[in-house]
Each structure stands twice: as C-alpha cells, then as structure tokens.
Amino acid sequence: MSSSDSAVVDGLHHVTAYAHDPQQNIDFYTKVLGLRLVKQTVLFNNPSEVFRGPTMYHFYYADGAGTPGTVLTFKPHPSIQKGQVGRGQATATAFTIPDDDDVVAYWKDRLDVAPGATRYPTTERFGRTVIPFRDHDGQPLELITGESDVEPWSDGPVPDAFGLRGFHGVTIHPHNAQATASVLELLGYERVGHEPTPQDGDWTRYQNPGSDHGQFVDLYNEPNMHEGSWGTGTVHHVAFRIADDERQEALRHKLIDAGHSPTSMKDRNYFHSIYFRDPNGINVEIATDPPGFLHDEDEETLGTELKLPPFLEDRRAEIVDELADISLPASR
Numbered sequence: 388m389s390s391s392d393s394a395v396v397d398g399l400h401h402v403t404a405y406a407h408d409p410q411q412n413i414d415f416y417t418k419v420l421g422l423r424l425v426k427q428t429v430l431f432n433n434p435s436e437v438f439r440g441p442t443m444y445h446f447y448y449a450d451g452a453g454t455p456g457t458v459l460t461f462k463p464h465p466s467i468q469k470g471q472v473g474r475g476q477a478t479a480t481a482f483t484i485p486d487d488d489d490v491v492a493y494w495k496d497r498l499d500v501a502p503g504a505t506r507y508p509t510t511e512r513f514g515r516t517v518i519p520f521r522d523h524d525g526q527p528l529e530l531i532t533g534e535s536d537v538e539p540w541s542d543g544p545v546p547d548a549f550g551l552r553g554f555h556g557v558t559i560h561p562h563n564a565q566a567t568a569s570v571l572e573l574l575g576y577e578r579v580g581h582e583p584t585p586q587d588g589d590w591t592r593y594q595n596p597g598s599d600h601g602q603f604v605d606l607y608n609e610p611n612m613h614e615g616s617w618g619t620g621t622v623h624h625v626a627f628r629i630a631d632d633e634r635q636e637a638l639r640h641k642l643i644d645a646g647h648s649p650t651s652m653k654d655r656n657y658f659h660s661i662y663f664r665d666p667n668g669i670n671v672e673i674a675t676d677p678p679g680f681l682h683d684e685d686e687e688t689l690g691t692e693l694k695l696p697p698f699l700e701d702r703r704a705e706i707v708d709e710l711a712d713i714s715l716p717a718s719r
C-alpha cells in the first residue's frame with residue numbers, strides 16, 4: 388500500500404563529490420575528520436574519457452555502520468578537471484558537532500593544523516555556530532553545532548566527545564530558488580527559516596520532519612555569485628533517503644506527475660536509486676535505505692577490502708591492476 392503521504396524522503400542519504408588524489412582523500416576524511424571509510428569500491432557506470440568506470444575508485448565515508456544520512460562519497464581520480472564551486476550546485480556539505488564551546492574550539496584548532504585543510508572565520512546561521520573549511524581540492528565543508536541521533540565513529544582518531552554526528556545538511560545555490568524550493572516541498576521538506584547573508588543574499592532553510600539527522604537543506608541566494616563548474620572540489624549530486632522500493636516508486640510517480648523526469652530504478656549494490664535534475668540543473672538522487680553497506684561486509688571489517696558488485700567480480704584482477712595503490716588508516 389502506498390499513499391501519497393508515504394512518498395516522501397527521510398532527509399539526506401549521501402552526498403557525492405569529486406576529488407583529485409585517492410590517498411589524500413582517504414587521509415583527510417579518516418585521519419582529519421575522523422569518519423570511517425565504510426566502503427571502497429569502483430564506479431559502476433560505463434567508462435568514458437574522464438570517468439574510467441570500474442578502474443576509478445568510489446569511496447564512502449560515514450559513521451561506524453554506514454548509516455544513511457552520514458555518508459559522504461568521493462570519486463577520486465587525477466584525470467578529473469578542477470571544478471569551481473558556484474551557482475547551480477550544492478555548495479556546502481555540513482556535519483553536526485555537539486553544541487559546546489570546547490567542541491568548537493577543538494575543531495578550530497584541529498583544522499588550523501590539519502594537512503590539506505583551509506579554515507575560514509566561524510560564523511552563525513539560524514542561531515548555530517558554523518565552522519566553514521575546505522579540503523585539499525577546495526571542497527566546501529562545514530561543521531555546525533546541533534543535535535543528532537548519530538553516534539560518532541568511535542575507533543577513529545577523534546575522541547567521541549568531539550566526533551562528527553552525521554550530516555547536518557547541505558547548502559544548495561540554485562539559479563531560481565523557488566524552483567528548487569518546490570522540489571524540496573514535493574520531497575516532504577518544510578520551510579522553517581529565512582535570514583539575510585552578510586553580503587547581498589539570503590538563506591532559506593528547509594527541514595525534513597521525518598529525520599533526526601541530515602534533515603536540513605539551506606537554499607542560498609546570492610545574486611553576485613559566479614557560475615559553478617563541475618570537477619574536483621565540487622559536489623556531483625545530493626541523494627535523499629527513502630525507506631524502501633515501494634515508497635521510491637510512489638515518489639517516482641509523484642515526480643513524474645509534477646513534470647520531472649526521474650530515471651528508472653538503478654541497482655547501486657548498497658541502495659536502489661532513481662535520479663533526476665531539478666529545474667535548476669541540480670542533480671538529485673533518491674536512494675533506498677536497504678540493502679545497505681553491511682550486505683557484502685561485516686560491520687567489523689567495513690571498508691577494509693575492495694568490494695565489487697557481482698557483475699564486475701570476474702574482472703577483479705584487471706580492475707585492481709588499474710587502480711592506484713592506497714594505504715588505509717590503522718585501526719585502534
């Protein structure tokens with residue numbers, strides 16, 4: 388049974404971005420941010436000149452269990468062009484940290500000395516402290532104080548009291564805020580706030596009522612911002628989570644009825660996905676919670692081996708030969 392009310396998302400599932408160097412990427416997200424590498428796999432798509440299909444890594448960083456709404460993924464390869472963050476993209480990915488002055492001080496100090504990190508002045512948005520920073524590639528990231536039902540990855544280098552607690556949300560900078568707002572409302576988001584930026588723009592905050600983490604999307608409107616271009620240091624797409632295939636299919640029909648053109652369902656091995664572009668060209672994915680990251684690995688050994696989907700397993704030797712050697716962080 389699927390009523391139209393169930394055809395909504397439950398906050399973020401994952402955010403997927405581009406990076407240049409696989410080892411730098413692993414070191415930054417595991418050793419600096421203290422996330423867990425929960426899956427090392429490859430691109431499942433058809434290869435092209437830039438995207439090398441299964442000879443290009445796809446890394447997933449998350450909490451200890453790979454909980455949807457904590458998962459930042461990267462496609463790292465030296466052949467990818469440098470991107471520019473700007474209009475028409477998701478322009479920041481934010482993680483929640485505990486609302487505590489000592490935690491804010493810890494992260495400011497940590498990011499000031501972390502290899503590859505560039506930290507910007509701490510700000511406030513919707514009454515919360517925001518620590519903006521970037522990685523080696525210029526990927527825009529934020530730590531925002533708040534509440535979350537996510538436990539931090541406890542076996543990494545960051546003590547539990549300071550650890551990241553899943554996504555806070557994402558910032559999207561559309562050409563036409565109203566068009567993206569309509570998509571968010573269709574997905575089940577509610578408008579909960581509006582405030583001016585220090586420049587000439589404004590923020591509008593949307594919240595997903597069905598989630599206790601990864602529930603915010605801030606639409607950023609800044610008339611003087613330049614256009615974004617895809618490449619390293621930028622986000623490729625934002626994926627929202629949905630409970631199961633049945634609800635996804637109901638949402639797919641709801642999207643079609645509203646004039647969008649979602650793809651048919653694709654099996655991504657760890658989730659089932661549909662994709663569409665919103666009227667501003669923002670790439671949106673709707674991904675199911677099941678089967679999840681534990682379906683081909685135990686929780687204890689998540690991320691420690693290269694995992695391939697069944698249809699690529701017979702090409703393993705050739706694929707491994709093409710991939711750069713990487714070293715993983717030592718477990719405590």
Ligand code: ZN
Binds near residue numbers: 401624626672
């Ligand atoms: Zn995705």
